Amino acid sequence: MTQPHPTPEAPQVTVRGEGRLEVEPELARIGVSVRARGTDRASVLAALTGRNAEAIALVKSYGEAVTTLETGGLSVTPEPARHGRGERVRGYQGWVHLSAELTDFTALGELTTRLADLEWTRVDGPWWALRPDSPAYAEARRQAVREAVRRAREYAQSLGSSLVALLELSDTGLTPLAPAGTGSPRMAFAAEAVPAPAALDLEPQRQTVTAEVAARFTMAPPVL
Template sequence: MTTPHQPAPHHPTPEAPQVAVRGEARLEVDPEIARIAVTVSARGTDRAATLADLTRRNTHTLDLVKTYGEAVEKLETGAFSITPEPSKHGRGERVRAYQGTVHLTVELADFTALGELTTRLADLDLTRVDGPWWALRPDSPAYAEARRTAVTEAVHRARAYATALGTTLTALLELSDTDLAAPPGLTGGTMRMAFAAETAEAPPALDLEPQRQTVTAEVMARFTMAPPKL
């Protein structure tokens, strides 16, 4: 005796029709943090003297950043290098100069201090500043808000289909998060600047306008409906 085929779980049938929809959200929000990259350099004909000069410049730069207190959320030292520059003329391993660099990353949440600090850093001798790169924190509420908006959109869309058929939704079968991302960023558009200045007087602080960040979310949802009367 053949056993009648039983539908797989959640398999749509005339008695339990389903609707599958996509919910999407796209939010424009203010950035929460800004990062700048600082490259401190030194150059000289003596290796030890160049290293000592680089150490002095790096210490001065770190001390300057630390004067901004709680406005600076993160200060990290990256790559360090001291590189010999061989002589262009003559043979052998003659070195004409040494080039030293230290890379720093500074993260701020106080955008009022950002412009002033960026300008003061750029005014230091042999110092380069790149940035700012605007971003959201990994745990930003904007991500949760985007998810909620996407889910709400999915429910509204599914309900609209059910209404068009003269019926109603009865149950949620599946909800999956297909995509959630913030722009890369050092995320969401990037503005870069490079400075190399040596002036006697402190320059006026830069007026830096925070760049809005785009947060997107996408979900897939499946619902069952009461059988429509077609």
């Protein structure tokens, strides 16, 4: 479709509108790695299988508070001997990585503490986020459109004119901004079995959502 060209009788104004919101997170993701190490392959596999099953059972025990639980990868690797020639193996090590997503942040603190209390288990996270269909995204877009109209109207009024029609509206970006420091785990530790500790008190990190639109309007001929 050919876009109309501006003329003295129908001048145009093109503006950008931005929306920005800071909202509470709706999701929290954690990573769980269970490990095993020993001189015998069978015993390492048995230990890894048992620890993985224990971690999965613990996560699943939180029911609807956990929205997803996935196995991200696993590895069982022979460790070559430090000295000597040939393919001598001095032991084996293995790990399984799980990822879980929760919506109940009260359960999150207790679960991460209990997971970290398991033998040879590491917990990473939490990483805070919004749901893909979060209302915050729609509100940020509405803010961006209102801002574009406001800017265009101000430009027109400064010329003694007014807006006549919208010619084009395009979405140039909608982005949830990661707060500083979220590029790496906010909590990571390995633990061996100890008396059950108190649940961690985790404070959700507010999320920033931005939206940006470009809009083009026609104006009434200005009085110059």
